Structures are given as C-alpha cells and as structure tokens.
Amino acid sequence: MTTITTEDGTEIFYKDWGARDAQPIVFHHGWPLSADDWDNQMLYFLGKGFRVIAHDRRGHGRSSQTDTGNEMDTYAADVSALAEALDLRDAVHIGHSTGGGEVTRYVARAKPGRVSKAVLIGAVPPVMVKSESNPGGLPLEVFDGFRKALADNRAQFYLDVPSGPFYGYNRPGAKVDQGVIRNWWRQGMMGGTKAHYDCIKAFSETDFTADLQAIEVPVLVMHGTDDQIVPYADSAPLAVKLLKNGTLKSYEGLPHGMCTTHADVVNPELLAFIQG
Template sequence: MAYVTTADGVEIFYKDWGPRDAQPIVFHHGWPLSSDDWDAQMLFFLANGYRVVAHDRRGHGRSAQVGTGHDMDHYAADAAAVAEHLDLRNAVHIGHSTGGGEVARYVAKHGQPQGRVAKAVLVSAVPPLMVQTEANPEGTPITVFDGFRQALAANRAQFFLDVAAGPFYGFNREDATVSEGVVRNWWRQGMMGGANAHYDGIKAFSETDQTGDLKAITVPTLVLQGDDDQIVPYKDAALLQAKLLQHATLKIYEGFPHGMLTTHADVINPDLLAFVRS
C-alpha cells in the first residue's frame, strides 16, 4: 500500500490509478469514511482514461490514527502533501461533504498558489459554515452536533449504523429502496478509522467558517447537491457556495440525498465528466 509522510510525521494512505501522463482527478472523502467511498467514481473516471487519486484523511481508513490535527487546516495540508508527493498538476479536485471543505481549503491555500489545480467540484459540501451563530442564524444548532458527539462516544458502532441506514442515503424515507450492502460498507469504512479523529472531526466540519476559502477560489467550480439532503441543508450550503465562488456552476438534484454519489452514481458521474471535459 502507498503512503506519504506529512510534515508533522503522519502517514497518509493514498490510491493512485491510471496513466501517469493523464489528467489527475483527485477525490476527497466525507466524514467518517475513507477513499473507498469513491469506488464508483474512481472506476468510472479510470475507464474514461483519467488518472485517479484518493487518500484517507488522517485518523480515517488506513491512514495513521494520530491524536492531533483533526481540523480543516491539517486536512488541507495533508491533501497538499499527497499532491506534492505525486507532483499532480492540472488536477480536478472533487470533495464530498467534509471532503468538500477540505477541497475548498486546499484549493485556496495550497493548490492555487502552487498552480496545481484546474477545476474543483463541491458535492453536498459543508462550506461555508454549518453551525448556527449570530452571523449565521439559519445554520444548524450546536445542540445537533453535540448530539452527534454524545452518540459517537456512547456507542460509535451503533451510531454509524443508524446514520448509514437512515438520513445519509435517505433510506429513512417511506419510498426508499434500502441497500444493505451500502449500509454495511459505510459502517465498515467508519469503523476502520479512529474514534478520536471522528469525534474531533465533528467540530472541524461543523464549526469551520470557510467563507474566505470560497471567495478566494478562482478556478471554475461545479457545485452539486440534492434538495433532500438531510445532513447538510442545501440552502445553507450549495446555494451559498454558488454565491461566494467567483466562477461557479450550480446544479440541484430533486429528491437526491446526501450520499447521492453512491445512490445515484449513474446520474452524477456523467455530470462530473461533462464538467471535467468542458
């Protein structure tokens, strides 16, 4: 397995498939998952001739279960370490949920200054800010995220099952077709990571104000989200992202859930490819 060691000594696992001279598509996974969450997209883009790269965030998947650095700055710096190690250029960075926050911070702070990024994609992404504050009155109350922390600390395994079998994929909807394999795969990925990283990560994805990151991004950026996202309300995410970004293309999918990259890969993948080729 391939690893890169970051400046602060953390081993980050990554996958790197496809021709080395092809345009790189770099995938950033959501909380509390791993690069495996991108299987449907990585195989799709690989079949279309691209180089596909994805890493496990620190404390997640096969990366080191360190006790520190579970914040958006370190997430972005770790992504930069992978991009620099592989010398990825003209890359398209695609992030889902927390991974969307990672993409925004990476592109703004590392990728653009280094001239490595061609485009970005934010899918059901957490920026600009999830938590409710005086400046963000429409955000999600902090009590919701406190509830996440409490449930994780009390019984992480059951909490992860409940999330995957419920709101993440919209499997709690009355007309939903539930995939047991999808639920088990989400749980498997989550339980591979460290409880500490997942606990601290709740603060990272919910309380990090990324308004400045979005405003700083100058590359063309595709913003995708479903209007039945029960994890990240699209009116506080995709709609605001499109307003803050300098060169945004927005698409809202009717009835699609937070985990639409898995449940509706047949629709999302061609849209991603069209944007990459545009």
C-alpha cells in the first residue's frame, strides 16, 4: 500500500494516478467512507489527463485506526502532510460532505501555490448543529442518535444509512442499487469505530465560518436540494455567502450521494469549473 506517516505516527493511505506533471485533483471523502467512494470521478478525470489523488482519512479505510486526532484541525494537517510529501502545486481540492469540511479547513490554511481551486459537494460548512447563532441547524439529539446507533450496532447502522437517506433510496419511486448500498457498507466497516464515533462531532459541530471567509481561491459549491444528510437550506447558500469567490450550483431533487447516483451530471460540471 502507498502511505505517508504523519508526525504522530499515523499512516495515511492514498491513491495517486496519472502523470506527475499533470494538474492534480485531490478528492476528500465523506464519513464513514474511504477514497474508494471517488472511483467514478478518479477514472473520469484520469481519462481527461489529470493527476488524481484520494486518501483515506485517519481512522477510515486503509489508514491507521486512530483513537486520537479525529477532528478537523488534524484532518487538515494530514492533508497538508500529504500535499507536502507529494509536492502538490496548483491542486484542485474536491470534498464531499465531511470531506468538504476537511477541504475548507485545509484550503484556508494552505501554503501559497498549493491550491488553485476548491469544490464543496453536499458539504457540511458552515456548521451543521443547531445553536443560537445557527437556528436552522439540526438538533444535537440527531447526532446523539447517530452515535447511539453506531455504538449499538454499527454494521446495521451502516446498512440503514445508504439504504435510506444517503442516496435518497427512501423516496417514492427511487431505483435502489444494491451494489451501491453494499459498497457503502464495505467502506464503512473498513474503518475504526472510535474514529468514526469521534468524527460525528467533527462533522456536526465544527464551525467553518472563519475558514470560508479566509479562502481566496475560486470555490464551487454544489448541493442537491433533496439532501437528507446535510440539509440544503442550512449549508450551501450560507457557505457561498461567506466565500470571497464562491459560486453556488443547486441540483433540484438530487440526494446527498449525488456523486454516485448522478455522476453523469456531476462530473461534467466539475470539469467545466476546473477548466474554466
């Protein structure tokens, strides 16, 4: 396996395909998945002549099953270590869901020249949990329910999520793909329970307002209006208002996992933004 080792001894697994002198695109996966969630996009952009890179976040996939560092500052530091190790320059960073939070924090702190553009897809910024400053957020009890379901029976929980809200398979008339459900479950069960448990707090309670305001590069914010995991109204429209150079693209009726269910829509949009 191809890995880097961070300062605290964590091994981060990554894939790195394509010509080393081609423009790099770095993909950041959602919770509780792995780099494999980007297989479709990796092959698509490899075929367009890009260098494509995707890593397993610490505690996820084939990376170390860490019991510490499962929060956004360390996630971003791990990305920085990967970018340094591979000497990535003018990279496009694309993040889905939790990965969108990771992208936001990393890009806000990245060294000059490392990042050219960023994309947030169904992403968690600015902040998910409900509070006085975020009255439209989801109640903390929702995320407590996630933690309880994970602790009680992770294997069943990781079937229930993709079988229902993640891909919109709980909607009337939805065409359910069992392979997609099983692949979600496979990726989730590869990771560590402790890291996944901690990550729920990381993706739900981290406030990315200052990060969004600090980003200088162009950012495309893509979000399905029928996202049942990261509700549209409290995420994408608010995030794009905080960005200096943000563009919002909404997709009527598309679910949280639209990169999988509607790759034929998402991929050309990403290509147009990257080449534009």
